[in-house]
Amino acid sequence: MSFIVDNLKEVNEKIAQACERSGRNRDEVTLISVSKTKPVSMLMEAYDAGVRIFGENKVQELVEKYEQMPKDIHWHMIGHLQRNKVKYIIDKVDLIHSVDTLQLAEEISKQAVKHNVTANILIEINIGDEESKFGIKPDDVFKFVEDVYKMPNVSVKGLMCVAPYTENSEENRKFFKKMYELCVDIKERMGDNNKVNILSMGMTGDYQVAIEEGATMIRVGTGIFGERDYSKK
Numbered sequence: 001m002s003f004i005v006d007n008l009k010e011v012n013e014k015i016a017q018a019c020e021r022s023g024r025n026r027d028e029v030t031l032i033s034v035s036k037t038k039p040v041s042m043l044m045e046a047y048d049a050g051v052r053i054f055g056e057n058k059v060q061e062l063v064e065k066y067e068q069m070p071k072d073i074h075w076h077m078i079g080h081l082q083r084n085k086v087k088y089i090i091d092k093v094d095l096i097h098s099v100d101t102l103q104l105a106e107e108i109s110k111q112a113v114k115h116n117v118t119a120n121i122l123i124e125i126n127i128g129d130e131e132s133k134f135g136i137k138p139d140d141v142f143k144f145v146e147d148v149y150k151m152p153n154v155s156v157k158g159l160m161c162v163a164p165y166t167e168n169s170e171e172n173r174k175f176f177k178k179m180y181e182l183c184v185d186i187k188e189r190m191g192d193n194n195k196v197n198i199l200s201m202g203m204t205g206d207y208q209v210a211i212e213e214g215a216t217m218i219r220v221g222t223g224i225f226g227e228r229d230y231s232k233k
């Protein structure tokens, strides 16, 4: 059996355990298999094991894989997105996790109108207030959501964060709690508009803690496909 199949089994067991510990239903949590830098052959192994949702962080790589792989796959853009590249993925992705400026949201809206689609987006929050990370400040999110609601053909589905890198996942629990509270606040402020249901947080090192704190999407790369090698290619 391939190591990808083994890894998927292990990740799925850990998701189930985290759901059980926190009294949540397993079907509240969606696993995004983060396949960036990995070859199509490896993605196909995951596909053959039942994976249908893949996350990529580079436009060109996503488009190349999109063209080579079966059409029943749901692609998620999880990485920093440049405005001039929105047009290449607008009709190919189910969800853009990483919207971090109003200008980017505007371009997504413009391209969505042009392609006659509705773009589903998450707003990226810089929850650890890190210089090196993209995302908006937690305090700015309400205004941001209100502004995006006015744009045509774009739908805010929730929030996303990349928590600080840590060896001890417990250290990120406070950030995940804060993300959950932000999401609840947004839902309340938006009144009957309860579309803001997705909380995309948790990666290989901390997804179990993220689930315990309310994540509805987790993005796992290394835990499924193994370490990434950025030296070649």
Ligand SMILES: *Cc1c(COP(=O)(O)O)cnc(C)c1O
Binding pocket: 034, 036, 057, 078, 079, 162, 203, 204, 205, 219, 220, 221, 222, 223
């Ligand atoms: C690479 C990446 C992941 C997956 O990271 P792992 O630690 O390998 O699980 C998740 N989210 C984003 C935004 C990423 O860029």
